[in-house]
Amino acid sequence: MEHHQVLRIVSRFLIPLIMLFALYVQFHGDYGPGGGFQAGVIFAVGFILYGLIYGVERLRQVVNPSLMRSLSALGVLMYAGVGVASMLSGGEFLNYSVLAEDPVAGQHIGILIIEFGVGLTVASTMTILFYAFAKPY
């Protein structure tokens, strides 16, 4: 792995930018193109690029596989939690309008939390898939 000088320097420069772009896609998703699925995949690409260049073992030290597994469950839980919360506040399942006093503000809050849950699940699942297919060496 020591001889991939160009790839290592470029990736060291690019990985923070990729993650920043993923956060932009995530939280700009209600005004422009984007959303949880795309942002999650882009965020996972940062990890996967690190794993491809520095090796799977070092990626395992950076992001813990069992942490990733619990994060992927936490995202689904957030999604369902918003639905149940809106049911408890008197609406239907995933009816965001009842989450706040103002229906529009409630829809903003609901879609942000749901997209964050989706992004969390997609990013961690992509990383788990990479772990499952990568051969440790």
Next chain:
Amino acid sequence: MNDPVYLIACCLLILGAVFVLIGLLGVFRMPDFFTRLHAASIIDSMGTLLIMLGLMLMSGINLITVKLFLILLFILITTPTAAHALAKSALHGKLKPKLGDDKS
């Protein structure tokens, strides 16, 4: 939109398209992997550079120009790296470049 800037932008776009065409012809007509890779990286560097410059001139000075500039910077950094990785892995996999005095 004032006229000379628009004309320069059109010229840059057409020139960029010509470079893309040259690269495309090279990808189909070149004899081996390394020369094809060279032709493909003409599309990435010269073609996108000129097309992006033309689009930046056409949009005027606003947020779109900044976004196009950032995309251009990203492409100019990543595509030579991708070409480098491809060529290096091809050499690593014992693929020899075809030289001029080779028969076949």
